[in-house]
Amino acid sequence: MTQETVAATSDAVLDREETISRDELEVLQLSRLQHTVAYAYDRVPLYKRKFDEHGVHPTDLRELSDLAKFPFTTKEDLRLEYPFGMFAVPQHEVARIHASSGTTGRATVVGYTKKDLADWAKLVARSLRASGVRPGMKVHNAYGYGLFTGGMGAHAGAEALGCTVIPISGGQTERQITLIQDFKPDAILATPTYLLTIADAMMKQGIDPASTSLKYAVLGAEPWTEEMRHELEVTMNLKACDIYGLSEVMGPGVAGEAVETQDGSHIWEDHFRPEIIDAFDPSVVLGDGEHGELVFTSLTKEALPIIRYRTKDLTRLLPGTARPAHRRMGRITGRSDDMIILRGVNLFPSQIEEIALRIPELSPHFQLELTRPAGQRMDQLTVKIERRESVTVEGVASAAKVLQQQIKIHVGSSCAVDVVEPGSLERSNGKLRRIYDLRPKA
Numbered sequence: 001m002t003q004e005t006v007a008a009t010s011d012a013v014l015d016r017e018e019t020i021s022r023d024e025l026e027v028l029q030l031s032r033l034q035h036t037v038a039y040a041y042d043r044v045p046l047y048k049r050k051f052d053e054h055g056v057h058p059t060d061l062r063e064l065s066d067l068a069k070f071p072f073t074t075k076e077d078l079r080l081e082y083p084f085g086m087f088a089v090p091q092h093e094v095a096r097i098h099a100s101s102g103t104t105g106r107a108t109v110v111g112y113t114k115k116d117l118a119d120w121a122k123l124v125a126r127s128l129r130a131s132g133v134r135p136g137m138k139v140h141n142a143y144g145y146g147l148f149t150g151g152m153g154a155h156a157g158a159e160a161l162g163c164t165v166i167p168i169s170g171g172q173t174e175r176q177i178t179l180i181q182d183f184k185p186d187a188i189l190a191t192p193t194y195l196l197t198i199a200d201a202m203m204k205q206g207i208d209p210a211s212t213s214l215k216y217a218v219l220g221a222e223p224w225t226e227e228m229r230h231e232l233e234v235t236m237n238l239k240a241c242d243i244y245g246l247s248e249v250m251g252p253g254v255a256g257e258a259v260e261t262q263d264g265s266h267i268w269e270d271h272f273r274p275e276i277i278d279a280f281d282p283s284v285v286l287g288d289g290e291h292g293e294l295v296f297t298s299l300t301k302e303a304l305p306i307i308r309y310r311t312k313d314l315t316r317l318l319p320g321t322a323r324p325a326h327r328r329m330g331r332i333t334g335r336s337d338d339m340i341i342l343r344g345v346n347l348f349p350s351q352i353e354e355i356a357l358r359i360p361e362l363s364p365h366f367q368l369e370l371t372r373p374a375g376q377r378m379d380q381l382t383v384k385i386e387r388r389e390s391v392t393v394e395g396v397a398s399a400a401k402v403l404q405q406q407i408k409i410h411v412g413s414s415c416a417v418d419v420v421e422p423g424s425l426e427r428s429n430g431k432l433r434r435i436y437d438l439r440p441k442a
Contacts, residue, residue, distance in 0.1 A: 012129055015122070017270040018323050025325045029273055030064055032299035037061050037070065040305040043088035046081055047307060067273065067297060068285045073309045078108040078248060087111050089303050098247055099147045110149070110247050111303040117156065119300055120250055123268050124157020124243075127256025128187075130266065130322065131241035132216040135162030137186035140179065140214075142194060143221070144170040144430050149251030150221055154189045154243075157253055163187075170194060170430040173201045184213035192224040192232065192240075193428035196364055199235050200427070210237035216259070218243050220252055222431050223313075223332040223350045227357030229262070231364055244329060248309055249296045255329055258322030266326040267317075273297045274327065275308070276317055279336050282310070288317045288327065293336060312336045314348075338435065340370065342381050345413040349434040352383060355406045361391045361399035365425045372439045379439060381415040383407070386422050 017025070038058040040047040051057060054071045061067065078086055086109070087094060094111040101107065112120065133139065139158045145151035151169055158165045166183055168176055170190075176198055180188075188195065195217055199209040214236060220243040232240045244265045245252035254272055255265035267274050278284040279293040286292045294313045298306045316330040334348030341347075349368060356362045366385035373380055383403065387396050400417040407415055426433070 012134075014129075014323075015126055017268075018126065018326070020325055022320075022325045025269055026064060028270055029299060032270075033064065033067065033273055033297065034058070034061055036297065036299055036301075036305050037307060040088065040307055044086060044305065046077060046085065047305075064273070067275070067308065070308055072282065072295070073307055075108055075248065075310075078110075079106040082106050083109045084111070086304050088305055089113055094303055096152075097147075098149045098152075098251070100247060101148070108248060110251075113302040116250075116301055116303050119271065120153060120253060121156040121160040123250070123271060124153055124253035125161035126268065127243050127253045127265075128157055128161055128163075128189075128218055130256045130258045131218045131243065132239055132259035133158070133161060133163060133187045133218065137163050138166060138183060139163045140166045140168060140176075140183070140185035140188045142168055142170055142176060142188060142190035142198075143252075149245070149247045153245070153251035153253060154218075158189070173198060173427075173429075177202055177205065177207065180212055180214065181207070186213065187216040187218065188214050189218050189243075191221045191428060191431055192219040192228050193222065193364075193432040194430055195219060195232055195236070195240075196228075197427040197429070199232070200365075200423075204423075209235050212236070214238050216241070218256075220244055223334060223348075225331065225350055225354045225357070227354050228364060231357055244332075246311060246313075249298060249306055249311070250301070254296070261322045263321055264318060264328035264330055266320055266323045266328050269326045271298070271300050273299060274317060274329075276315070277310075279314065286316075288319070291316045291330075291333070294329070294332075340368065340381065340435065342370075342379055342413045342415075345411060347381070347411050347413060351411055352407065355410060356383075356385055356403060359399050359402055359406075361388055361395045362386070362403065362419070363388050363422065365427075366434070367425055368435050370435070370437045370439055381413070382418055383415055384418045384420055384425065386425055387419050389422050 041058050050071045056069050093113050095114045096112045099107045099109045141154050143150035143154050202209045217238050217240040229240050239259050241257040242265050243252050244255040255267040257265045275295040276286045276292040294311045294315050296309050312335045313332045315332045318328045320326045334350050363386040369382045371380045396419045400419045404417045
């Protein structure tokens with residue numbers, strides 16, 4: 001840890017709930033969990049119906065492990081209750097509404113009371129502070145504003161922390177660079193792939209990304225690897241930390257990574273109870289350290305309490321470090337709905353990123369194309385990836401061969417590799433699309 005990082009973390013004033021013991025935290029969790037389950041049962045028809053069908057009642061929750069008796073909530077539940085069927089308060093008590101894009105089906109709608117918004121801002125502020133951001137810093141917010149929770153959630157948290165917020169939103173990359181140059185922010189909030197887009201655009205303008213005023217990057221909204229962290233930290237001369245959240249549970253700030261350890265995001269368990277389940281047998285709740293699907297139950301939400309929400313994010317729970325009472329999330333290895341099954345082998349985009357960024361000739365910019373050639377029964381995966389600017393023709397051929405071999409060794413499936421020219425693949429303006437399914441539709 002650098003002296004600057006030590007200085008940034010030593011003056012932090014933590015919330016009381018960040019410093020309590022694990023035993024104290026679990027007592028608080030049980031009390032809040034019992035209230036939330038009864039509250040949801042009494043106020044949300046979906047939960048009353050699901051609990052009754054499942055043969056379980058809020059009074060059955062006597063200890064934390066009893067949560068496993070209760071049914072899951074899924075994104076489909078929220079879609080079926082569109083638009084406001086999941087709300088537990090009258091409309092006049094809903095202070096704000098957010099929603100998903102609805103590009104893969106009916107949108108999911110979430111609501112917040114004034115207390116929900118205050119809690120959300122507090123937890124985002126806690127996450128930013130854990131990641132090195134301090135009151136008085138200028139924060140460049142490149143998360144998208146609007147119905148997406150990222151922009152406004154991050155904005156409110158930064159203001160609650162006492163920062164000066166620059167609300168640029170996503171896109172307009174040239175203008176982003178101008179404002180970073182002119183306003184000299186201390187921290188940037190963005191998706192990791194969009195920060196990479198900004199760094200690349202700077203280099204094309206002849207600006208050294210390492211020369212800016214930025215010291216901290218708080219990155220989320222998509223899975224990213226340790227290799228991507230290293231790429232961004234070296235390229236931009238800053239400390240990069242993860243922030244986790246999803247709209248159905250709250251938005252950004254459900255968990256945040258500490259800059260002094262950078263070992264995974266601590267889940268703020270005074271407001272959320274996490275579980276890990278077997279993604280293929282959801283009835284099995286896994287122990288800490290075991291990989292599976294992440295499930296969340298809210299403990300303090302008023303407008304939209306959420307019980308055992310299946311996130312589809314694949315990770316594991318680990319003991320707390322910088323915040324000992326609050327367990328950490330391991331790196332998200334992927335989402336169950338982003339998983340490619342190629343000739344019987346499960347594959348995630350993050351696995352390709354991890355392997356590719358260990359090959360010096362290859363850049364972090366890649367796409368995965370799934371095809372089924374005419375007359376063949378087997379699917380074909382092609383990894384299209386940009387070379388680095390300085391790489392020769394001979395270097396390209398060698399790098400492609402190494403990537404192909406490493407994917408076969410570490411993932412267990414064969415693929416084609418197409419190394420393309422720098423700047424030829426789509427760049428992120430927020431969340432980046434990695435998978436292009438070009439197979440014929442049934």
